[in-house]
Amino acid sequence: MSAISIENLTKTYRGKRGAKVDALKELTLEIEAGEVFGFLGPNGAGKSTAIKTLMGLISPTSGSATILGKDITTPDARRSVGFLPENPSFYDYLSAEEYLVFVGKTFAMSGPELKEKTASVLNRLDLWEARKRPMRSYSKGMVQRVGIAQVLVHDPDVYILDEPMSGLDPLGRTLVKEIIKELRERGKTVFFSTHITADVELICDRVGILVAGALQTVRPVQEILAAGVVGYQVKAKDIPQELFSYYNADSQAEWLSVPKADLGPVMARLQAAGSTVELVEPQRKDLEAFFLDIVAHSQA
Amino acid sequence: MTSMISVTLKGIFRDRVFQGILMTALIFLLIPTVSLLSMRQVTELSITLALSLNSLIFLLLSVFLGGTMLWKDIERRYSYGVLGLPMTRSSYLAGKFAGVALFFLLTAIVLGAATFVVVFFASSLYPPERPVQWEIIALCLFFDVMKYVLLVAIAFLFSTLSTSFFLPVFGTIAIFLAGGATQQVYDYIHSTAGDTLTPLVKQAASGLYYLLPNFSAFDLKVNAIYGLSTSFSGLLLTIGYFLLYTTFILSLAALIFSRREMR
CATH class of the missing domain: 3.30.1490 (Dna Ligase; domain 1)
Structure with a gap:
């Protein structure tokens, strides 16, 4: 069973004066369990639309998709998913620790397990010192790291990350790449969007390139690099x-x-x-x- | 849903809404002095002013807290992360609503205590001819809270319909004004004075009477001020009306919100 299976997913927006905008055109894609998949495309290619559709934030015009076999239109499909939205923003009156506890409880975690996991990811993302401060006092990079922390806290099988390296300094970027590599070693599936090719080259098993809402190609990264000799x-x-x-x-x-x-x-x-x-x-x-x-x- | 309620309550308290209420509640201190101006009805006027101040505070909360609660989450992009969790949109909506309703109850306890202290003080200075019916004042406060919780449900419904805060805020104010007048309009069109109206106007007014909330059903101020007894069956009917109407409005809001695109 594929970790993520997308079949003919189409999203058409109604623009002003009834004009149609095809944000996503019959996207068909299979992401295998345990692979790191880079979703590459220029700005406005439809990467975020595809991810928001997978996460149930917007509904597809046509087509279907499943995550670990569960239809994306049901909240159950998100039970094994860690989702990082693009340019994330969290309840800024909460501290990072409180937000992680909120996320953990939503995933039915509780007690010592949640406490231990929260402490572990806060340390890993270098947020331990700031854990009690309200997030409204955080820098953009720190909020991004909270975003990474909240996908890790419940240890899901599938990670869907929209521009995970955005807003991070070089240290943060390196840390996120290390985390993604560790997730692959642990057999987790990572599906992330980016427009930075160097990130894909370093950490992805396969890459899909989306241009103007249409998937142009899906290739193993090593194959592309070998063919490019x-x-x-x-x-x-x-x-x-x-x-x-x-x-x-x-x-x-x-x-x-x-x-x-x-x-x-x-x-x-x-x-x-x-x-x-x-x-x-x-x-x-x-x-x-x-x-x-x-x-x-x-x-x- | 309990996590959502807890997060909503934390947000309300940390945004210092409660401190704002406490500051506004300082006006209670003026009530005994102002009530003295009535010469003979000091207690009655103190009850009127205290209950009216309560209503004003709850109206402001309903419009500006209830009306902006969902809008703020969407505008500040908080909802993207939360709705990406395995939580249904109706649970999210119900959690936020329950958080606000719980806050209203807590506020009512605090403001109710202030009301009791003020009325007790005023009635001690100039004992009224009729004894103060404390339980009716408490009932009046409770029904007032129900009215404003229903208004919050309406504010939530407007929030699910619109991407701006204009509709939730001004729509809620409009419904508050209309809902307070429906009973009088209904009584008027069914009185002899209403015979001059055309059947179409009468039908339209009757239709709006059943569609819009009837806030006058929640108004026990006259009973509280003059110590008039209340009808138990009438109170039960109002509670039933509140539960049904709020459930209907929230279900409609949940239905609309579940189809909303989080672009």
């Missing part, structure tokens, strides 16, 4: 002169820039010449280039 940087000693003059574009000693198709023959030639190959490093287009290609292609 355009050549290799080869470091070797005693490189034959003819190879050096042909493949050394940068005139760096001991380095060759070899096109992908030429790697085999070049390695054979180096071996035949008795050169010592010290390093072969792939040169690739990163996910950002892939993402930009997809966006440009879809817009064309």
Whole structure:
């Protein structure tokens, strides 16, 4: 069973003067249990609409979706989900500790378990010192960390995070990436939206790219990175002169820039010449280039 | 739902609504002095003023607390996180409403105590011809609270319909004014003076009478001021009316709110 299953999910808004706006066009997607899935797209692509629909905040025009087999139109579907909304805002008269207790109780947690888990996530998110202060005194980054804390407190199986790294400083971003990696190691499913490709490249198993409400592609991140290899940087000693003059574009000693198709023959030639190959490093287009290609292609 | 009630109550207290009420309640201190101006009906006037002050405070609370409770949650985006929890929208709405209603009860206890102290003081200075009927004053306060809790339900209904606070606030005021007049209008159109009205106007007025809340049913001020006894069956009927009408309004609000898009 998929952790999240989305089938032909469509959301059409009625704009002013009856104009239709297709925020989401027949989105079909399967997120497997235990995977970290990055939902990538430019601003206004429909990522938040898809997430809000999954969380029952808006109703789909057509199509259906389930979370761990439970229909998203029922509150039961949210029982195993930790949800972080985009630019979260919480009852600012409560302290972080009180809000986490409120969330925990909503998930039927109580007593020592809730107390222990609350303390643990507050420490993990570096909010322990501020736990008793009302959240109205918190910075934007601290509120974002409360948002992460409230999805962790009840230890759900599925995490749906809308722009989890937004508003965080580099330390906070690193912390959130570490947390997501830990969740994957524990077999949890993480579905998060972002428009920052570097985050996806670092922590995601698969990525889906959404442009103008339509899903353009879903690919394993490693596959994209492997397919994006355009050549290799080869470091070797005693490189034959003819190879050096042909493949050394940068005139760096001991380095060759070899096109992908030429790697085999070049390695054979180096071996035949008795050169010592010290390093072969792939040169690739990163996910950002892939993402930009997809966006440009879809817009064309 | 209990968590939602608790969070709502914390919000009301921490936003210093209660302190505001206590400050307003300082006006109670003026009542004995002002009541002396009546010369002969000091106790009656002190009861009138105290009960009217209670009503004014509850009216302000209903309009500005009840009318902005949901709007604030949506406007400040608190509702996104809360409605993403495994909680039905009707539980959320009921929790918020129950929190406000509970706050009204607590406020009524405090203001009721202030009322009793003020009336006791005034009646000690100038003993009235008829003894003060304390239990009727308490009943009057209780029914007044019911009236304003019903008004809060109406404010919630308006909040589910609109994204701005204008409808909840001004709609609630309009319903308060209309609800206080329905009984008189109904009595008028069914009196001989109403014979001059066209059947269409009579039918429209009768329709509105049944549609709009009848707040005069909750008004026991005259009984409290003059120590007049109340009809037990009448009180039961009013309680039944309150329960039915509030449940209907809240169910309608929950139905509308469950379809609302949280964009």
